[in-house]
Amino acid sequence: MPELPEVESFALALKREYAGKRLSEFRLHRKDLRFPFDKPVLERIFSRGSVLLEPYRIAKQLVLSTENGMVAVSLGMSGSFIPSSFPKIALHEHVTLIFEDGSALAYVDPRRFGFWKPFVAASEISTAADPLQEESLLEIFSCKKFTDSERSVKDALMDQNLIGGIGNIYAVEALFRAGVSPLRKCSRVKHNEYRKLSEIIPRMLTQAIDAGGSTVSTYRRLHGESGGFQELHLVYDREGERCSNQRCKGIIRRATQTGRSSWWCPRCQK
């Protein structure tokens, strides 16, 4: 499932290759994804002659806009963008933006959990903390939803209402780097550990963005390349392996939390 670094990688690639292009046509190839498309509004936003403005990211969503309005695109489980060969339609190509210069951009999504939502104010998309901002994280970590909560710190890190963009991969990787067990309750995480997490998370996500995200199953970048950050995963999907911390003889364990796998080193992470 694409998390913040994967979405940011698409935003950067689309900005580089498509921003400033003038649209000649906008095509929807089905009625819905996770939700029905608001066809009249989307057709107005991407109408002939409108210019695609610089794409950017809010939380885990990618914003595509023109002078006529903004659309938040959620990639869901398996959404991605690829160059389109329109009028030839690729498998699972559900939306196509065709530009005056003859190029075209496709949104493909085999599992169709993504959505395209027109919006006016960014607060309609997310009011959660931005995990690329240390101060933003420090602020959310000091509120009661963390300090007084009995839920696990991993679940809280992945709560999109609290922090926008961290999913399973980056939650377990951040907790390993901070030496905090994913099973620990929020209320038991110490102030200095929250401070450590707020330093580690933006640094790790920036590294992941620079690497083009993590490819663990279906995620591919704009031109089909894999991301590179999976090479830097220290615990994710490493059950039974030696801990990557040189001085540690621990073996990585796995457990299921709220339906998702967690991995951790029982020696380094208390």
Ligand SMILES: [Zn+2]
């Ligand atoms: Zn260890």
